[in-house]
Amino acid sequence: MQEIAIIQPALAAWELQNKRLVSLINSLTDDQLSREITTGKNTGHYLLGHLVAVSDGMLPLLGINDRLFPELTTIFIQNPDKSGLEKTPISTLKTQLQAVNQHLSAGFATHSASNWLGRHTAVSEADFEKEPHRNKLNLLHNRTNHLAYHLGQMALLKA
Amino acid sequence: MQEIAIIQPALAAWELQNKRLVSLINSLTDDQLSREITTGKNTGHYLLGHLVAVSDGMLPLLGINDRLFPELTTIFIQNPDKSGLEKTPISTLKTQLQAVNQHLSAGFATHSASNWLGRHTAVSEADFEKEPHRNKLNLLHNRTNHLAYHLGQMALLKA
Numbered sequence: 001m002q003e004i005a006i007i008q009p010a011l012a013a014w015e016l017q018n019k020r021l022v023s024l025i026n027s028l029t030d031d032q033l034s035r036e037i038t039t040g041k042n043t044g045h046y047l048l049g050h051l052v053a054v055s056d057g058m059l060p061l062l063g064i065n066d067r068l069f070p071e072l073t074t075i076f077i078q079n080p081d082k083s084g085l086e087k088t089p090i091s092t093l094k095t096q097l098q099a100v101n102q103h104l105s106a107g108f109a110t111h112s113a114s115n116w117l118g119r120h121t122a123v124s125e126a127d128f129e130k131e132p133h134r135n136k137l138n139l140l141h142n143r144t145n146h147l148a149y150h151l152g153q154m155a156l157l158k159a
Numbered sequence: 160m161q162e163i164a165i166i167q168p169a170l171a172a173w174e175l176q177n178k179r180l181v182s183l184i185n186s187l188t189d190d191q192l193s194r195e196i197t198t199g200k201n202t203g204h205y206l207l208g209h210l211v212a213v214s215d216g217m218l219p220l221l222g223i224n225d226r227l228f229p230e231l232t233t234i235f236i237q238n239p240d241k242s243g244l245e246k247t248p249i250s251t252l253k254t255q256l257q258a259v260n261q262h263l264s265a266g267f268a269t270h271s272a273s274n275w276l277g278r279h280t281a282v283s284e285a286d287f288e289k290e291p292h293r294n295k296l297n298l299l300h301n302r303t304n305h306l307a308y309h310l311g312q313m314a315l316l317k318a
Contacts, residue, residue: 005276006165012292013300038197038315117164133171141172144300145307152308153315156197 004113010140011108017147018101021051021154025097028157030090037153042081044157047150048093049076055100058143061120062136064107069096111136163272169299170267176306177260180210180313184256187316189249196312201240203316206309207252208235214259217302220279221295223266228255270295 025033025048033044042050053072059065067073075085088096116137119128128134184192184207192203201209212231218224226232234244247255275296278287287293 006272006296008292009294009297009300010169012297013304016301017304041315113165133167135168137165138168138171141168141300141303142175145172145176145304148304148307149311149314152311155308156200156312156315 007111007113007116007137010137010144014108014140014144014147015105017144017151021147021151022097024151024154024158025090025094028154032157032159033090035157037156042153044154045087045090045093046076046081047154048090048097049088051147051150052093052097052100053077054143054146055097055104058139059100059103059107061122061139062104062107062111063121065103068099068103072096116140166270166272166275166296169296169303173267173299173303173306174264176303176310180306180310181256183310183313183317184249184253187313191316191318192249192313194316196315201312203313204246204249204252205235205240206313207249207256208247210306210309211252211256211259212236213302213305214256214263217298218259218262218266220281220298221263221266221270222280224262227258227262231255275299 025044028044033048036043037047049072052069053076056067056069056072057077059067069088072088075083075087079085117135119125119134120136120139123131123134184203187203192207195202196206208231211228212235215226215228215231216236218226228247231247234242234246238244276294278284278293279295279298282290282293
């Protein structure tokens with residue numbers, strides 16, 4: 001019980017950042033989201049796709065599910081904003097974000113505390129023995145901060 | 160032991176974001192830090208002061224120490240960037256950040272897992288009974304994400 005209480009704030013932090021992201025993208029028009037954060041930097045559209053793709057990638061890393069939208073990886077992770085690749089439309093990305101977050105929440109609900117301290121699937125068993133801090137909880141923290149980092153940037157699109 | 164292992168990733172995440180902040184501000188010139196992130200928004204200078212002031216405020220909230228630099232609150236938390244108040248110079252803020260982080264790290268080292276699950280000092284005992292999630296660990300998560308949020312903005316100052 002105590003152990004789960006210690007995990008709880010990390011899950012709450014993840015949910016809070018996602019709630020803020022959803023609230024932000026719903027408050028911005030597609031036109032606003034299509035703009036660069038500042039001259040020459042990423043657009044809100046690219047950052048939204050990037051965040052959906054990174055969250056989607058958490059599903060296999062945490063052993064919950066395969067990626068739901070593997071096609072996002074090429075467009076929004078492996079290539080930069082100005083790659084010339086056709087971007088998944090903003091409205092589609094919003095729906096995909098919802099689906100990914102639902103799968104993550106369902107998966108989190110089944111994770112025990114000791115599960116959170118286990119390795120994520122990008123770390124080999126041998127490496128995990130040497131670097132036991134590379135566990136699932138650590139991944140969740142890093143992804144939450146990654147989300148907050150880009151959320152701070154996207155918030156600059158507000159008038 | 161297990162409980163401390165669960166706290167460890169949260170502390171590592173805090174340290175990582177701070178390391179990135181220090182690395183970023185050392186890579187930017189004072190001239191770059193003095194610029195607005197994007198037209199009409201906060202300057203890097205204000206955001207740096209804001210982050211130092213907020214981290215300094217964690218010392219009393221976590222029961223570690225009084226604020227080291229209480230004068231920062233008025234300039235960088237209670238008032239906006241264009242308040243007309245004279246700002247603490249960037250070089251001073253860099254030194255203050257180091258001092259605050261050293262005090263926080265020393266304080267963290269003495270926190271047990273059950274201590275992290277205790278209330279922080281901005282929550283009354285009565286409120287904490289109703290809202291037990293408002294504990295110190297939760298505060299640490301929120302402050303780490305707050306740091307990441309503004310770090311994402313300050314990173315836009317890079318050429």
